[in-house]
Amino acid sequence: MDFCKDFNAKTANMRDDVPVPVVITPTPDKKFTYVIKSSPASYFIKKAAGISKGSTKTGHEKVGSISLKHLYEIALIKQKDTPLASVEAVVKSLMGTCQSMGINVVARPGDEAKA
The missing domain is CATH 1.10.10.250 (Ribosomal protein L11/L12, C-terminal domain)
Structure with a gap:
């Protein structure tokens, strides 16, 4: 649930029809880090x-x-x-x-x- 809220907050200024590549890296403590890249x-x-x-x-x-x-x-x-x-x-x-x-x-x- 935290991922969705955080991701939506960071991508709120982007248009819905624009593809956005994301690199998600899970960590051993069951958390994650992610990087939002620019569209292709x-x-x-x-x-x-x-x-x-x-x-x-x-x-x-x-x-x-x-x-x-x-x-x-x-x-x-x-x-x-x-x-x-x-x-x-x-x-x-x-x-x-x-x-x-x-x-x-x-x-x-x-x-x-x-x-």
């Missing part, structure tokens, strides 16, 4: 690109596009999970995720039609 990068990328799923033919099919500004905003969120990584490193990692999902990365939001 693919979730944020799909939301920003306005798609429901990535490409089924990676490298052959583009299903959407996302701007560098969106990637930067996602990187700021994801950096909390890897505090030693720079924002630039997280953006590069996200660019790889976009490529594997079949999503173009464009310089500006208006460039989607040209991609």
Whole structure:
């Protein structure tokens, strides 16, 4: 019961439809510790690109596009999970995720039609 109350209190500011990974570690004294992580990068990328799923033919099919500004905003969120990584490193990692999902990365939001 304590877990539910504590977890609900810590996640009260989060939207109900957002997936939230949690790492729960039980301790020998029948208590627990847990860490709430940020949502998966693919979730944020799909939301920003306005798609429901990535490409089924990676490298052959583009299903959407996302701007560098969106990637930067996602990187700021994801950096909390890897505090030693720079924002630039997280953006590069996200660019790889976009490529594997079949999503173009464009310089500006208006460039989607040209991609």
